[in-house]
Amino acid sequence: MTKNLNWRGKLINAISQYRMYYDKGISVLAIIRNMEITDLGILMAVCKYLFGDHISTSTIIIIGACYWVINVCVNLSVGFFFEKNNGWEIEAEVFGKRVSPGRTILVNPDGTPYGAEEIRNVK
Secondary structure, eight states, X not given: OGGGOOHHHHHHHHHHHHHHHHHHHHHHGGGSOOOOHHHHHHHHHHHHHHHTTXXXXXXXXXXXXXXXXHHHHHHHHHHHHHXXXXXXXXXXXXXXXXXXXXXXXXXXXXXXXXXXXXHXXXX
16 A cells, blocks of 8 residues: 555655654653653753753753653654564553554454455565
8 A cells, every 4th residue: 555655645654653653652651751842841941940050051952852852762662662563462462452443453244354365465
């Protein structure tokens, strides 16, 4: 399906995949509080208020931006690792076969999944 896309379709496909990885990374790392940009901005303002005489504004902004970039990279890598290492199957076993609705497989009346023939031919 994705091999006949033009450059816009490939861009949308890539953005959708990275968003899926990022969202899954956030949900997997939910035990650790994930700081949003607004929280980071508030924290940077507090640092400027408390340490404004000792640390320059540009240093605080650079540290905040670096933290945000590292946070995005960690979420993407965790989501990518989850997707590529049977994370959905493990999660279904742990949580009692409750799988995300986005991972529902449609089945033909004879019991085979829709599109199974195309998948077998591609591999």
